[in-house]
Amino acid sequence: MAPPQGSRAPLEFGGPLGAAALMLLLPVTMFHLLLVARSGPARLLGPPPYLPGLEELWSPWALLLCLTWLGLQAALYLLPARKVAEGQELKDKSRLRYPINGFQALVLTALLVALGVSAGLPLSALPEMLLPLAFAATLTAFIFSLLLYLKALVAPASALAPGGNSGNLIYDFFLGRELNPRICSFDFKYFCELRPGLIGWVLINLALLMQEAELRGSPSLAMWLVNGFQLLYVADALWYEEAVLTTMDIIHDGFGFMLAFGDLAWVPFTYSLQAQFLLYHPQPLGWPLASFICLINAVGYYIFRGANSQKNTFRKNPSDPRVADLETISTATGRRLLVSGWWGMVRHPNYLGDLIMALAWSLPCGVFHLLPYFYFLYFTALLVHREDRDERQCLQKYGLAWHEYCRRVPYRIVPYVY
Ligand SMILES: NC(=O)C1=CN([C@@H]2O[C@H](COP(=O)(O)OP(=O)(O)OC[C@H]3O[C@@H](n4cnc5c(N)ncnc54)[C@H](OP(=O)(O)O)[C@@H]3O)[C@@H](O)[C@H]2O)C=CC1
Numbered sequence: 001m002a003p004p005q006g007s008r009a010p011l012e013f014g015g016p017l018g019a020a021a022l023m024l025l026l027p028v029t030m031f032h033l034l035l036v037a038r039s040g041p042a043r044l045l046g047p048p049p050y051l052p053g054l055e056e057l058w059s060p061w062a063l064l065l066c067l068t069w070l071g072l073q074a075a076l077y078l079l080p081a082r083k084v085a086e087g088q089e090l091k092d093k094s095r096l097r098y099p100i101n102g103f104q105a106l107v108l109t110a111l112l113v114a115l116g117v118s119a120g121l122p123l124s125a126l127p128e129m130l131l132p133l134a135f136a137a138t139l140t141a142f143i144f145s146l147l148l149y150l151k152a153l154v155a156p157a158s159a160l161a162p163g164g165n166s167g168n169l170i171y172d173f174f175l176g177r178e179l180n181p182r183i184c185s186f187d188f189k190y191f192c193e194l195r196p197g198l199i200g201w202v203l204i205n206l207a208l209l210m211q212e213a214e215l216r217g218s219p220s221l222a223m224w225l226v227n228g229f230q231l232l233y234v235a236d237a238l239w240y241e242e243a244v245l246t247t248m249d250i251i252h253d254g255f256g257f258m259l260a261f262g263d264l265a266w267v268p269f270t271y272s273l274q275a276q277f278l279l280y281h282p283q284p285l286g287w288p289l290a291s292f293i294c295l296i297n298a299v300g301y302y303i304f305r306g307a308n309s310q311k312n313t314f315r316k317n318p319s320d321p322r323v324a325d326l327e328t329i330s331t332a333t334g335r336r337l338l339v340s341g342w343w344g345m346v347r348h349p350n351y352l353g354d355l356i357m358a359l360a361w362s363l364p365c366g367v368f369h370l371l372p373y374f375y376f377l378y379f380t381a382l383l384v385h386r387e388d389r390d391e392r393q394c395l396q397k398y399g400l401a402w403h404e405y406c407r408r409v410p411y412r413i414v415p416y417v418y
């Protein structure tokens with residue numbers, strides 16, 4: 001049985017109080033957004049149109065659908081993979097192995113959905129079920145986090161995450177105690193991060209598009225754009241699935257309520273906000289403006305993909321010809337840091353690209369409502385906070401070399417601004 005690590009790691013997210021507040025605030029915000037998106041005024045900062053009763057939130061069918069979805073994605077995860085990748089080295093010097101078959105899961109899901117729809121599956125009825133589905137996903141995430149917490153009680157100390165083991169129940173439940181909770185080779189965090197939530201998000205978007213087609217004869221250009229951009233983002237994440245193995249969530253964060261709720265509920269139900277908004281508030285969009293928005297998305301994607309691939313290639317094999325000529329600085333750990341290429345422009349070029357894309361996803365919704373810009377605002381806050389966490393972790397890992405990197409590359413996310 002693993003002893004708690006005490007409070008060696010500094011507390012993040014405002015400690016236990018912050019964690020408790022976030023556990024309440026995040027689901028409340030998600031339900032607020034779902035209710036407001038379908039209301040006439042669609043005011044992000046106004047009160048919700050009404051407070052739903054339990055009978056509107058709770059539906060055994062929604063829970064069944066939610067669990068069936070998780071079961072389907074788990075089955076697709078277990079199918080033979082085209083490749084098995086190794087993760088980063090762990091505290092005990094071992095490396096975990098991960099199946100690379102996320103894109104295959106996306107394609108198979110698309111085929112199954114297409115088959116289902118042609119056989120009469122009423123996908124366009126899904127938008128009407130968003131509230132009970134979000135409630136079921138929240139309940140599932142809560143119970144799942146509880147099980148993860150209990151599992152961590154019997155995990156060896158070497159399996160625990162650097163944070164999330166303060167000894168405070170609420171804080172540890174929120175952040176997650178175990179770094180890579182698994183049953184046999186089934187890795188819960190890796191599975192949840194990329195499959196049910198991300199694929200669920202594009203499925204909800206598609207259902208909204210289909211309902212718009214039923215309501216108005218055809219989907220609007222704005223709806224096509226939002227669906228297309230977000231499908232590209234999700235398909236990219238699954239195509240470059242291996243790159244997720246070098247992200248902070250996999251390397252550093254435990255698996256607790258924050259990620260379980262984030263992956264299973266927050267991503268599908270709030271990241272589809274623009275499409276939800278467009279269904280109830282159609283926006284005129286002409287081709288010239290649509291082309292300009294596509295250009296913004298393309299620029300964001302180019303930076304995002306370029307930066308993430310460069311770091312991933314470099315971390316996997318620094319002598320790879322694609323990165324071998326880049327300038328680097330050495331660190332005491334033996335790992336080097338890139339100081340040219342994308343990572344010489346700002347210290348988080350991938351965040352910059354991601355933020356530019358986030359803006360492009362909101363622009364098709366016009367400029368007269370703040371609600372569709374929620375994702376951009378939340379994401380800016382998330383990435384600024386995340387960048388700050390990462391800086392502290394890197395300073396701890398690399399010490400003087402990190403100071404040198406900051407001196408050589410002074411801007412964090414936006415060149416000459418931040
Ligand atoms: N859509 C969404 O909701 C979200 C999307 N994201 C996206 O996920 C992606 C991953 O983000 P995240 O995990 O936060 O962070 P990063 O992928 O940027 O990873 C940070 C790590 O990269 C390594 N690193 C930093 N600087 C350098 C350098 N100069 N040279 C080489 N390695 C370096 C360090 O780890 P080490 O040295 O140990 O390798 C550091 O800890 C981003 O594109 C982000 O935008 C993130 C959060 C939410």
Ligand SMILES: CC(C)CCC[C@@H](C)[C@H]1CC=C2C3=C(CC[C@@]21C)[C@@]1(C)CC[C@H](O)C(C)(C)[C@@H]1CC3
Pocket residue numbers: 026193194233236237244247249258259262263266267
């Ligand atoms: C709302 C809470 C306070 C925090 C929840 C955060 C999570 C929703 C995000 C944390 C990191 C994420 C990543 C992606 C999705 C959102 C979460 C889970 C990501 C899978 C999206 C697609 C990208 O291409 C990526 C780089 C693979 C992302 C990795 C991080």
